[in-house]
Amino acid sequence: MSARLTPPNLQLNEQGKLKHFLTLEGLKQHHLVEILDTAESFINPHNPNDIKKVPLLRGKTIMNLFFEPSTRTRTTFEIAEKRLSADVVNLNISASATKKGESLLDTMWNLEAMQADMFVIRHAESGAAHFFAQHVAPHVHVLNAGDGQHAHPTQAMLDMFTIRKLKGDIYDLKVAIVGDILHSRVARSQIQALSLMEAREIRVIGPKTLIPPFPESLGVHVYHDMETGLDDVDVIIMLRLQNERMQGALLPSEREYFNLYGLTEKRLAYAKPDAIVMHPGPINRGVEIDSAVADGPQSVILQQVTFGIAVRMAVMSIIMSNAAQLAQSQTTDDTEERPA
Amino acid sequence: MSARLTPPNLQLNEQGKLKHFLTLEGLKQHHLVEILDTAESFINPHNPNDIKKVPLLRGKTIMNLFFEPSTRTRTTFEIAEKRLSADVVNLNISASATKKGESLLDTMWNLEAMQADMFVIRHAESGAAHFFAQHVAPHVHVLNAGDGQHAHPTQAMLDMFTIRKLKGDIYDLKVAIVGDILHSRVARSQIQALSLMEAREIRVIGPKTLIPPFPESLGVHVYHDMETGLDDVDVIIMLRLQNERMQGALLPSEREYFNLYGLTEKRLAYAKPDAIVMHPGPINRGVEIDSAVADGPQSVILQQVTFGIAVRMAVMSIIMSNAAQLAQSQTTDDTEERPA
């Protein structure tokens, strides 16, 4: 099979299809389009806020391993899993196994032996999901629900879905991402997704201390003021200001940050009149975004949450379907190899 | 529609039917009777301790939002939801979202966007469930599982169910509620429910410091001693003594409280011979109730727990059924409004 000759990509199987979902790096546009199209199929065509319940993962066991607390992401994954009719097990591992001094790898092996078909992992350290994917058994799948400052690929895909759903083709659009680009796993994954979807222009806006050192290598345009950066854009993605950055002297006070980079109605007016405003949540009202904008007509922040369920259902069902296809093809290969 | 002309009641829809379940205030007797009759249909006619599993809420997502810890109430709601075949998500919000400083309203909007069909809310502050109901989307329903000192309507309804099941029609009965009437959301809801069901006489028994200031406005008779208060009653409802009241100097010691208001076999003898003894649980043995009574033949405390599941199933299924009926009638209205 020719796919075996391409450079190995941990998250693709021998047929070049998604096996894990760890990062957008190394994926092709068609992988993303398949996720977006599949997510679309889970949405009630008469009501975009209504997600269907389907039996696609009945009998499968999904374990949510959250080493970092997260109501929002864990709950959307849990709901997506239940809408796929999977059996769901929530594990707060930090609280229990680590207490007994078990290594991360031993924990993973044990959970795997408990009939897990898929792990959804959030971890404070970059690379945690990759580490799992490197070591799991061949029939187990890993989804990255956010690892350190590295990646948050389902968040980026729900953002792509929201943009495509509300603005049409991403190809034509100018998108600005505002805030702490340097430390944000969300921004990193968004930039990769926008690049793969060939967005017309990707801008990042933020103070110098919070912009990655070689932005040109990311294919983004850097702005340090909102007025120029937001000029004529179709999509504005506000990032959450992490409080811990404040203490590190990388940032002035919350008030000063709002004065410089907070999204107000006045600043929003620099963007296209039909520009949409996005945010991964939870929002800091009056810090990175003004309430008038967050609750205003151009805000699609809550639709992102709803679409996030459809997108996570899409990723999980595609991965399980790919595994079934691969198993099918391997059975066929075996048959063909036998002498007639 | 004439229903629109009646004074607005947050928990009723345009057809005057239950949309939320926040309090018994403002409801009519027929609302309560419908809950009791529906609950009856979930109980195995051959065994009143056996509750059926039904598919009425299949595909619906119910989120249990417990801002206050509660094993008993949360578990009965969770079991009721699973017996209705709903997808259940348990959220301990205090521990996670609030940590990130998100407002209650933002939390609610986000959970709503995650395809919640119903919120079950317990909160230490009076009015929390009303606050949710005021702000949720039209298709989302709110159940009050206890808010501050305000209301605990499903507890009151399971008490009504227990009384009707074991004593027949509530109309004929004399009911005494004993304990801290002033601070109890349970007592407040029970008095409203008993009034709506037109109980023959509602008595409250407790020390002066724990009786509401204008009891006559509640339609109750006040007693400060057990012997007179329990005389000839059909039903005795003991309230749980909250330890925190002790510290507030509103109450003497636990021992003295028991001496004055504890339900003993001797005091129980003042009631009718076939009187039943109820308690919302968890009981404080030797404080408000003697073990001989709690475990005795007249105690129906554990039956209350079982009936609580049927009653909560009833409230949830009625609300979802009302929503479906309303949607149906609105579709019909739309059709009629179109030119022929």
Next chain:
Amino acid sequence: MSARLTPPNLQLNEQGKLKHFLTLEGLKQHHLVEILDTAESFINPHNPNDIKKVPLLRGKTIMNLFFEPSTRTRTTFEIAEKRLSADVVNLNISASATKKGESLLDTMWNLEAMQADMFVIRHAESGAAHFFAQHVAPHVHVLNAGDGQHAHPTQAMLDMFTIRKLKGDIYDLKVAIVGDILHSRVARSQIQALSLMEAREIRVIGPKTLIPPFPESLGVHVYHDMETGLDDVDVIIMLRLQNERMQGALLPSEREYFNLYGLTEKRLAYAKPDAIVMHPGPINRGVEIDSAVADGPQSVILQQVTFGIAVRMAVMSIIMSNAAQLAQSQTTDDTEERPA
């Protein structure tokens, strides 16, 4: 019925069949064989790592009551319950009810009234599961998921299953259990299970301070050094070293323990060449077992985890099936007693 004349055994019903599963003490070999055979039926014959999902407990409610934290045991029970299609409720009772000062018995009665069909209990005190079984209603079943230093019968049964699956009939085998035999509920249950299965020889290996005072009454042979103890055995079961023993001066340092009783490749060579290495988990690498052995070809530690799900499914489905059979026979008896 003659069965009523046999000495009462809390965990057997009138027909001599499993009603609860508290300990292996007092059971017969046929009870164990039935569990092993039933567990076998849940395993995919083409892939021993794949456990089936079956509808045997649909509509039943199982409550996992963990008074002691345990990721591993709780998760395997939860998965076993979901694979049987039961409704599962997880309760961390220590955190909530006990806070309100409710007694263990009141908690149990209340949960029982909440339509529990089965309790799975882990508790730090020996006898907790027996206590529950003594007091539950006749239709409720109790499974011991580990009580103090007393018993952990499902662990012992998954060990028997693993041995039988990988080594064939237990009858022919020499089995060595290594570590803190004195304080281990796992070892106690394993010794009882191996005796009931008539293992050819049961050896225990450990320092004098950690061997029970009258080992001959248990039918075991005692060894204080690994080389002699492991000589020619078919199965080696390593126990987890509990850190708290270190502080009690019963044991030297971890390093010294490893030097004396740690299972290394060199020591493993004393056993039969095809001996298997088992461990209840979580393992302490470099304390009781060397990584080269834990991850080596003779280790079956992770298979134990998988088989544990099938074994727990077996115990739960046998108990529910026995209850249905008993109810059926009682209905028949009643019919026969009526005059023709």
